[in-house]
Amino acid sequence: MNVKGEEDHEEMMKMEELRRGPWTVEEDFSLINYISLHGEGRWNSLARAAGLKRTGKSCRLRWLNYLRPDVRRGNITLEEQLLILELHSRWGNSWSKIAQHLPGRTDNEIKNYWRTRVQKHAKQLKCDVNSKKFKDTMRYLWMPRLAERIQAHSSATIVSNIANITESASTALNYNTNTTHNITESPQVTIPQAQATSNTICSSSNATSFSSDSPISDFAHDYPNHGTDDFQAHIDTDHLGFIESLISPSGYYHQDLNFQAMEQNTEWMSGDLADNLWNVEDIWSLQQQFNY
DNA sequence: AAGGGATGCAACCGCGTTCGC
DNA sequence: GGCGAACGCGGTTGCATCCCT
Numbered sequence: 001m002n003v004k005g006e007e008d009h010e011e012m013m014k015m016e017e018l019r020r021g022p023w024t025v026e027e028d029f030s031l032i033n034y035i036s037l038h039g040e041g042r043w044n045s046l047a048r049a050a051g052l053k054r055t056g057k058s059c060r061l062r063w064l065n066y067l068r069p070d071v072r073r074g075n076i077t078l079e080e081q082l083l084i085l086e087l088h089s090r091w092g093n094s095w096s097k098i099a100q101h102l103p104g105r106t107d108n109e110i111k112n113y114w115r116t117r118v119q120k121h122a123k124q125l126k127c128d129v130n131s132k133k134f135k136d137t138m139r140y141l142w143m144p145r146l147a148e149r150i151q152a153h154s155s156a157t158i159v160s161n162i163a164n165i166t167e168s169a170s171t172a173l174n175y176n177t178n179t180t181h182n183i184t185e186s187p188q189v190t191i192p193q194a195q196a197t198s199n200t201i202c203s204s205s206n207a208t209s210f211s212s213d214s215p216i217s218d219f220a221h222d223y224p225n226h227g228t229d230d231f232q233a234h235i236d237t238d239h240l241g242f243i244e245s246l247i248s249p250s251g252y253y254h255q256d257l258n259f260q261a262m263e264q265n266t267e268w269m270s271g272d273l274a275d276n277l278w279n280v281e282d283i284w285s286l287q288q289q290f291n292y
Numbered sequence: 293a294a295g296g297g298a299t300g301c302a303a304c305c306g307c308g309t310t311c312g313c
Numbered sequence: 314g315g316c317g318a319a320c321g322c323g324g325t326t327g328c329a330t331c332c333c334t
Binding site: 058 | 299300301302303304305
């Protein structure tokens with residue numbers, strides 16, 4: 001065996017010692033314990049020092065996506081869904097960038113959400129997730145509906161509080177539905193202008209007439225930490241301003257869409273969020289009104 | 293009850309970037 | 314400035330679980 005061969009063999013031996021696949025409780029404990037004592041970083045040496053037969057990469061991933069104390073687990077909330085849609089429309093698949101604006105959520109989690117939920121619906125609609133058709137469907141149907149539901153769920157608590165804040169903040173931010181404004185340090189939440197000149201912004205005639213029967217428990221489920229400092233802290237004022245802007249009559253419903261008829265005709269706005277927001281048949285029939 | 297497809301998510305991989313020597 | 318190691322990101326895979334027949 002030549003020198004190169006020996007090196008390869010040694011590398012293989014090292015590889016054989018390394019564990020892969022799901023982490024055990026013992027491994028998790030070792031990693032948490034080590035990081036709590038010595039901090040994170042230098043992942044390869046950390047893995048060795050902690051006695052873990054894992055690559056540094058694997059340790060880093062396990063820590064960031066699962067073991068970190070501030071990782072927020074559980075269902076993606078309405079608000080988070082709305083934010084993901086908006087930020088994705090702005091930045092595309094920059095998951096880590098998007099994740100920075102969803103406290104406690106990891107890029108991996110957001111990526112998985114996008115792939116399993118959003119792309120699934122694009123597939124069902126037989127259109128590309130990056131197509132104008134799909135983006136418009138998101139923008140003019142899904143996002144306003146999410147915003148409506150968020151307000152319906154939280155009108156007595158969060159949004160009313162935030163609305164006050166937003167109102168005062170909007171002055172400082174020179175916020176209105178036709179401008180952009182800052183979210184934390186960088187995202188510019190653009191309030192869409194309904195296809196520029198060809199489609200004008202219009203109001204929904206009965207935008208607040210639904211979802212009021214949604215059980216309050218939904219809210220408790222979606223916002224398990226609401227009311228806590230932590231939760232309040234993660235509600236960015238500007239995010240809520242953005243949500244408010246999506247809600248008619250100041251929102252940006254497509255003028256050609258007959259939402260009143262749709263709401264009378266479907267049940268897709270009530271019940272479980274994720275499924276009912278995307279009643280494919282309803283959306284598809286509405287899409288015909290886009291005159292593509 | 294079983295088995296096969298669908299789904300969701302944790303984990304891995306490859307590659308580009310950053311850092312430190 | 315060059316080089317290797319470490320880091321971070323987006324894409325992909327593998328597997329456990331769920332659901333339907």
